[in-house]
Amino acid sequence: MIVPESPFAPESLTQVKHCLAALDVAKLMEWWPGTPHVPHRNPDKVRAIQRSLDWKRVAKIAAYLLQQEIRDTPEKLDQYFRSVYEPRKFEKGREWPPKVPNVTGYERSQYPMFSNVLLHVNGANVTPTNKQRGTGTANLSFNEKSRDLNFSVIDGQHRVNGAFFALQLLREVRGKTVTWEIPAEIFLDLDAAGAPPKHQAQIFIDVNFYQKKVDRSLVADLFPTARSRDAIDDIERAQDIGRRLMLETGPLVGMIQIPGINFGTPDVVSLATLNSAIEDAIPHLLSAGITSLAEQTEFLAICIxxxxxxxxxxEHVDDGESLDPDNVAYQGRVLVSFLSLIPACIWKVQTSEAIFGSAQSKSLLTKWLRDVINRAGLLHGSQFLSKSQFKAKGYLGSGGLARFRDSLWAASLARNSIAKRGDESKAALAIANQKKIAEALSR
DNA sequence: GGTACGATACTGCCACATCG
DNA sequence: CGATGTGGCAGTATCGTACC
Structure with missing residues (x-):
């Protein structure tokens, strides 16, 4: 398929032929990089690629495509890439086989996808199949034995190798007849044969350097949507709970922030931060017998x-309004620290007569937390510290979160105020209390 | 069944980008 | 420019597996 001429291309480059194609990945490995042992290929190129490849990443891509863990990764890499990349004896270059971990895990996906790689080719022809030049389909032709044929991968070195690796591993199960044509975007003679690859370099820079990740919270919101099935681990369950707390249940509805799309209330925890704190709480919920999504959400909503x-x-905050600027109770740091107290909250409810999720349990927790805050010296008058007081106590900045969390934990089981104690004393008491709670809950 | 090793998870800290 | 959210790093703990 011919890529239509871009109105943004500089005039000097409008003649460049540019097409989309599907290429057999096993063949592509012969055209690029070739092997060091085939005389008319460039052995330096092969070695350079071999040196710069992050083989762990290659294996990760293959595992992702297969949606399966790869075992004995170094042996498998050796088995399938030796003929391509192994240097001749006494040849300089990186040692072969590459050192990578034995087991390669994968990122789960409902639909493992493979975006097109960017190739540059010298020595090939594109012949349009219809009369109108520059549009529609065309035939890409070249002589794969020709010395003038030169493939290079502008972007997707790791994906090409990963795809090849995945295919070889798949062939172990499905037989040698399995093939795979990967999508490729091909630039023909963008840089003349033998000339420095200046345009290729520019494309590489544009694609790889200026790339920017989207905000974590933006995809945190998308994870449950993408999954369309029940959570299978704590991470996914935390995503589901976070989403409910954001949209349906509890005091944070409509307030939790998604940076980048201007959702939620300023100075309130962001979704990704909240999710990771919830994730930590889930094992405690489970061991307390709070197992369903609804129960877990309800209990956390009550705790918050x-x-x-x-x-x-x-505070009740309407759309578009903001919190009291002195209010830090909703902040990521503060809520994350509080959520670390979930085991203590569970213990508190369990040792009372209250039922999880009841109004009684909520007022019980409120009363207890009020005492904790008081004992920790975090109360000023009838309210939690203001923003400036919070900062003055050293709870911001590096190490601040740990100090704050320790204050809460130290006060959790204390009889009297621990406000006057030093950092180390609080930290020790915090650890001791966490231990006590863990023991009490394991009984 | 015990041990050693590798892989992974966790933690605290810091760097950095963004935003108001 | 400071506050905040997030990622990266290094050190450490824990888990899982291979091997004896």
Missing amino acids: EAWLDATGRK
Whole structure:
């Protein structure tokens, strides 16, 4: 398929032929990089690629495509890439086989996909199949034995190798007849044969250097949508709970932020941050017998509501409005620290007569948390510290989160105020209390 | 069944980008 | 420009597996 002429291309380059094609990945490995042992290929090129390839990444891509863990990765890499990349004896270059971990895990996906790679080719022809030049389909032809044929991969070195690796591994199960044609975007003679690859370099820079990740919270919101099935681990369950807390249940509905799309209330925890804190709490919920998504969401919503009530800083915020600028109770740092107290919250409810999820449990937690905040010296008058007081106590900046969390934990089981203690004393007490709670819960 | 090793997860800290 | 959210790094703990 011929790629239509771009109105943005500089005039000097409008003649460049540019097409989309599907290429057999096993063949592509012969055209590029070729092997060091085939005389008319360039052995330096092969070695350079071999040296710069991050083989762990190649294996990760293959595992992703297969949606399966790869075992004995170094042996498998050796088996399938030796003929391509192994240097001749006494040849200089990187050692072969590459050193990579034995087992390669994969990122789960409902639909493992493979975006097109960018290739540059000298020595090939494109012949349009219809009269109208520059549009529609064409035939790409070249002599694969020709010395003038030169393939290079502008972008997707790792994906090409990963695709080849995945195909070889798949052939172990499905037989040698399996083939795969990967999508490729091909630039023909963008840089003249033998000339420095200046345009290829530019494309590489544009694609790889200026790339920017989208915000974590933006995809945190998409994960449950993409999955369309129940959560199968704590990470996924945390995503589901976070989404409910953002949209349906509890005091944070409509307030949790998704940076980048201007969703939520400023100074309130962002979705990704909240999710990772929830993830930590899930094992505790499970061992307390709080197992369903609805129960877990409800309990966490109650805990968060109890926390906000206890701080005396719970606010109702309408769309477009903002929190009291002195209110830090909703902040990521603060909520994450509080959520680390979930085991203690569970213990508190369990040792009372209250039922999880009941109004009684909520008022019980509110009262207890109020005492904790008080004992930790975090109460000023009837309210949780203001922003400036919070900062003055050293809870911001490096190490601040740990200090804050320790204050909460140290106060959790204390009888009297621990506010006057030093950092180390609080930290020690925090650890001791965490241990006590863990023991109490394991009984 | 015990041990050693490798892989992974976790933690605290820091760097950096973004945003108001 | 400071506050905040997030990623990266290094050190450490824990888990899982291969091997004896």
